[in-house]
Amino acid sequence: MKMLNVAILILVLFYPSLSTKWPTHPVCKENDLEIYYKSCDPVQDFALSIDGCSNILMNTFNIRAATVLRHNIKELSIKVNLILNGKSILEYSQKLCEPNGRRFIFCGKKKGEHIYYEGPVTLGIHEIPQGEYTVSVMLYNEDHLTIACADFTIKKK
Amino acid sequence: MFGREGLSFPTCFVQSLATLFLSQLMASSLNPCVEEITNITYRCMELNLSGVPAEIPPSTQNLDLSFNPLESLTSNYFSAVPALRFLDLTRCHIQTIEDYAFEDLHNLLTLILTANPLWHLGSKAFYSLTSLQKLVAVEDNISSLADLPIGHLQTLQELNVAKNNVDSLKLPKYFSNLTFLQFLSLKSNKISSISIGDLHVLQGEKGRNLTLVLSMNDIKYIQLGSFEGIHLHELSLRACFENTSVMKACIQGLAGLQVNRLVLGEFRNIARVEDFSNGLLDGLCQVQLQEFVFICFQRFDNCTDTLFDCLVNTSTVRLVDIYLNQVSAVPTASRIHQLECRTCKFSEVPALKLSSFKELRVLRITKSKYLTGFRQKFMDLPNLEVLDLSENRLSFIQCCSFYLDETPKLKHLNLSFNSVISMSGGLPLNELVSLDFQHSKLDSLGTVPVFLSLGKLIYLDISYTNTHVESQYTFCGLDSLQxxxxxxxxxxxxxxxxxxxxxxxxxxxxxxxxxxxxxxxxxxxxxxxxxxxxxxxxxxxxxxxxxxxxxxxxxxxxxxxxxxxxxxxxxxxxxxxxxxxxxxxxxxxxxxxxxxxxxxxxxxxxxxxxxxxxxxxxxxxxxxxxxxxxxxxxxxQLSAVLVAVYVGTALTGVVFLFLIYKYYFNLYYGLVLLSGCRRYADRDDTYDAFVIHSSKDIEWVRKELVETLEKGVPPFQLCLHYRDFTPGVPVASNIIHEGFLSSRKVIAVISNHFMESKWCSFEFEIAQSWQFVEGRAGIILIVLEDVDKVLLRRKLGLSRYLKRNTYLEWKDREISRHLFWRQLRTALLDGKTEPGRGGN
The missing domain is CATH 3.80.10.10 (Ribonuclease Inhibitor)
Structure with missing residues (x-):
């Protein structure tokens, strides 16, 4: 009986984290550069690919990303966090969509709509430093509800 | 033992798993939805529901059933919740909506059907939605507007059929019933051409309030005359054209259109039109425009564009996210009142070129990280009222007399969120009402008064401008500032x-x-x-x-x-x-x-x-x-009980002290009685005191002294010559025996009469010597009245005695009397014993 209780306890403790674990997807796998990502949105996973990993070292590269919206995005903001050894060393945030100036095709879309974005992304850095680090990217709407969330693991030799 | 446990573990695991899921299942069946407002708003998103949960009360007004596998809506599907005003059925896998599915929902205002693979819609599917204002049918597999059975929804204001397979803009006849329609979105459909007659139902003034969104349709051709005689509120055509020539031709197809706001342009990630060649917007000359919005257009061949050529009669032009780094040629007759350039690529404020817009009232150049210089001055803009240059990276000196002395009507100036602005020479803007410098670094404000001529200024924002206010005259001249x-x-x-x-x-x-x-x-x-x-x-x-x-x-x-x-x-x-x-x-x-x-x-x-x-x-x-x-x-605060105890104790103490004070003599007497002190037991003290007084003071002695002491508590026995002297015995012997020898104390009542009396002098002298012989204080002097000093001096012994000893003074006042009796009693009590014993 005791054993049963312990088992239940362990299961209850681990069940939520088990249910929110999404698989790790590879984005790049080249000789000197490996990039993986994992969705950190407890509700859903999303799809992402980069056209040619070698381009990532150049200023601008093309990405394709797709997800289903769980909330309206009248406004959309992005927050990028560079994490090294568990410590956040760089934070960057920007508004992508505003109700008055919808620059991107997905701006203003509503809950339930499918988003597919194909376009250029500018990193604004010229070189990826060596080492292994995590980049956490979060997209949230005007009510601070998570639209998409991903942790990228970057390994550069 | 271990083996058994090892065996039972998987069983336990399965059991626990089953328990867990069972408990989850139970929990979800008991309370499946999130209650946001009791009896009004319920959110049942993604709960694997296959219908309206029975727990939802009939008073519910807002119901979110999105991401549930409802599959098909049969008739009377929502009869349990007839009060609904908002219904969200996003991604519910709905393929079929049968007739009368929404029966009874007379109050429903908003119906969201986003992303459902509809293939069968009953012709009476939307019956009884008599109040419906907003219908969202995005990503619903709709291939024709005519398929939508919505002709009877006369209250409809907003219809969104974006991202479907509609291939024609041909508006069905039922649109003429939708007289309140304000918004129709056909974004991301498959409309490739627009022909004459497509918008026939909007002929005349019927579309006057309508916003028509056709963005992201791959439009190849617009037949000339399609928009002839059409009056729209807004027309949006973003990312509709695959190249410059198609765009140019299609814009020409808009001829005859009358529209309050026209939105053209592309998106950040969709830039198909190669460049802005001459005459791209020529077609706009045939369109009546109030406001023109040009958004996300990247390819400008500088100085060759003709952006403003056909915008002569337009009153408002907004350029958003346009890669324009110089202002195009301005036609002389331009009537633009309001010009906005947001996120453009100017490196310098093009003041000289902009000065050609003589009718300009509002000018905004904002949010450009490339805009750093301000060197040219605005020339003769008599109507300019609003100048907004905020959120750029401007840095300039001589603000602002040099740049703005030919804009006499300027009322609002916004230079916030820029780099460094140096103020010198003051601001000669007499009409200015609001001035905003926040988050721009200001030089030389705070030391000299620069606002002297801004007598009409009401609003001034200089937050975070690095200003150090040194002079108390900094804000001089701002007489109207609020x-x-x-x-x-x-x-x-x-x-x-x-x-x-x-x-x-x-x-x-x-x-x-x-x-x-x-x-x-x-x-x-x-x-x-x-x-x-x-x-x-x-x-x-x-x-x-x-x-x-x-x-x-x-x-x-x-x-x-x-x-x-x-x-x-x-x-x-x-x-x-x-x-x-x-x-x-x-x-x-x-x-x-x-x-x-x-x-x-x-x-x-x-x-x-x-x-x-x-x-x-x-x-x-x-x-x-x-x-x-x-x-x-x-x-x-102290507790009430504690306070009561404190007060009670204090009161008791006071009462106790008062009682002691009042009954001091009774108590003392009692104490003496109890103690049974017999120090003077051998003495024959019949009297407590022998009173020496003049017979002329007998009135006072009888009335005051005898009355008070003998009848008071404790009672004192006084020896009075007129009462206690034994008759037949010589006076002197009486004085000695009855008076001094039988009394413990002697009370001398000093008055003028006393001093005149020979017997009194005799008695006082004997008393003095008796006191000397006995060796204890026995004489109590009572001075009855103000004694004649001359007389006193003559009685040498008495005056000396009075000088050396304390005496009691009689005054006929209540307090003094009280004290007098108190003192006298104290003096008399000294050495008093129990009368019975003392007698023996």
């Missing part, structure tokens, strides 16, 4: 001083984050009209009531994030009665019982105080971070 925002600056000596004495019309003042440590007594003396004061985020230690006293019109006071410990009683009294909002959060509040009046006040004025949860105690140590309003006042 709002002054200057957070994040600094003042001389960190003291507000007399900076605001000229601002008598001020209603709002923000001096937060100004490193203030002090407010002068005279700072606010002329701000009698001030309504809102923000003095938060400073280092103020006290709230000096006399400094704030002139602010009698104040309604809002933000004093948060200072170092205030307490509001004194005087400060609380001086708070203006008009105050409705007081913020004292993030201060170093002291919650010790010394400030009970402040704590009490705070509790009683909860509606006045804001952010009360952040009003936490800083001291004493054990109350740190306790919310001040949760502080228990009773811990400062």
């Amino acid at each position: 709002v002054l925002k200057m957070a994040g600056n600094s003042f001389k000596d960190n003291n507000l001083g007399d900076s605001f004495t000229k601002l008598t019309q001020l209603l709002t003042l923000d001096v937060s984050s100004c490193k203030l440590i002090q407010v002068s007594l005279s700072t606010f003396s002329s701000l009698g009209k001030l309504q809102k004061l923000n003095i938060s985020h400073n280092k103020l230690l006290t709230f000096d009531h006399s400094a704030y006293k002139p602010l009698q019109a104040l309604t809002v006071l933000d004093f948060s994030s200072n170092q205030l410990t307490v509001l004194t009683e005087k400060a609380l009294e001086s708070l203006p009665s008009s105050l409705v909002h007081l913020d004292l959060s993030y201060n170093l509040l002291d919650c010790s019982c010394n400030h009970l009046s402040f704590l009490k006040w705070a509790k009683e004025h909860g509606e006045l105080l804001w952010s009360t949860e952040l009003m936490v105690c800083n001291s004493p140590e054990h109350l740190k971070n306790v919310s001040m309003l949760n502080f228990d006042l009773s811990s400062c």
Whole structure:
């Protein structure tokens, strides 16, 4: 009986984290550069690919990303966090969509709509430093509800 | 034992798993939805439901059933919730909506059907939705507007059929019933051409309020005349054309259109039109436009475009995210009133070119990280009222007389969020009403008065401009100023001083984050009209009531994030009665019982105080971070029982003392009796005292002395010559035997009569010698009246005795009498014994 209780306890403790674990997807796998990502949105996973990993070292590269919206995005903001050894060393945030100036095709879309974005992304850095680090990217709407969330693991030799 | 456990573990696991899922299942069946407002709003998103949950009450108005596998909506599907006003059926896998599915939903205003693979819609599917205003059918597999059975929805205002397979703009006849329709989106459909007759139902004024969104359709061809005679509120055609020539041809196809707002352009990630060649927008010459919005267009061949050529009669032009780095040629007759360039690529304010827009009233060039220079001046813009150059990276000197002296009507100037602006020579803008410099670094403000000619200015924002106010004349000339925002600056000596004495019309003042440590007594003396004061985020230690006293019109006071410990009683009294909002959060509040009046006040004025949860105690140590309003006042007050005990004890003590005082002699006498002291038992003391007095004072002796002492408590036995002397015995013998030898004490009643009497002198002398022989104090002198000093001097012995000994004085007043009797009794009690024993 005791054993049963312990088992239940362990299961209850681990069940939520088990249910929110999404698989790790590879984005790049080249000789000197490996990039993986994992969705950190407890509700859903999303799809992402980069056209040619070698381009990532150049200023601008093309990405394709797709997800289903769980909330309206009248406004959309992005927050990028560079994490090294568990410590956040760089934070960057920007508004992508505003109700008055919808620059991107997905701006203003509503809950339930499918988003597919194909376009250029500018990193604004010229070189990826060596080492292994995590980049956490979060997209949230005007009510601070998570639209998409991903942790990228970057390994550069 | 171990083996058994090893065997039973998987069983346990399975059991526990089953228990867990069962419990989850039970929980979800008991309470499947999130109740946001009881009986009104329920959110049942993604709960694997296959219908409206039975637990949803019939009064529900807002129901979110999105991401549930409902599959098909049969008739009367929502009859359990007839009060619905908002229904969200996003991604519910709905393929079929049968007739009368929404029966009874007469109040429904919004129906969302986003992303459902509809293939069968009953012709009466939307019946009884008699109030429906908004229908969202995005990503619903709709291939024709005519398939939608919505012709009877006369109240419909918004219809969104974006991202479907509609391939024709041909609006069916039923649109003529939808007289309230304001918004129709056909974004991301498959419309490739627009022909004459497509918009026939909108002919005349029927589309006057309609916003038509056709963006992201791959339009190849618009037949000339398709829009002839059509009047729309807004037409949006973003990312519709695959190249420059198609775009040019299609815009020409808009001829005859009358529209309040036309939106053209592309998106950041969709840029298919190669360049802005000459004549791209020529077609607009045949369109009647009020407002033209050009958004996300990247390829300009500079100086060859003809952007404004056909916008002559347009009153408003907005260029958003346009890669334009020079202003195109401006036609001479341009009537543009309002021009906005947001996120354009100018490197310098193109003031000279823009000065060609002679009718310009509003000019905004904002949010450009490339815009750094301001060198040209605006030439003769007689109507310019609003100039907004905010959120650029401008840095320039000589603000602003040089650039703006030919804009006489300028009322609003916004230079906020720029780099460095150097003010010199003042601002000769007599008509200016509002001026915003916030977050731009300002040079040389604070030392010289630069606002002298801004007598009409009402609003001034110089927050975070790095201004250091040194001179009290900084704000001279701002006679009409009502709002002054200057957070994040600094003042001389960190003291507000007399900076605001000229601002008598001020209603709002923000001096937060100004490193203030002090407010002068005279700072606010002329701000009698001030309504809102923000003095938060400073280092103020006290709230000096006399400094704030002139602010009698104040309604809002933000004093948060200072170092205030307490509001004194005087400060609380001086708070203006008009105050409705007081913020004292993030201060170093002291919650010790010394400030009970402040704590009490705070509790009683909860509606006045804001952010009360952040009003936490800083001291004493054990109350740190306790919310001040949760502080228990009773811990400062003594309990009622304790108070009663204290008062009771004190009262008893007083009564006890009073009783002792009153019955001193009775008690003392009793004590003497009890003690049974027999020191003088061998003596034959019949009397307590022998009274020597003149026979002329017999009246007083009888009335006062005998009456009081013999009849009082304790009773004293007096020896009186007229009463107690044995007859037949010589007077002297009587005096010796009955008087001195039988009495413990002698009372001498001194008066003028006494001194005249020979017997009295004799008796007094004997008393003195008797006292000497006995060796104890036995004579009590009572001076009855003011004695004749001459007479006294003659009686040498008596006058000497009076000088050396204490005596009692008789005065006919209540208090003196009381004291007199008290003292006399005390003297008589000395050596008194129990009468019975003493006698033996």
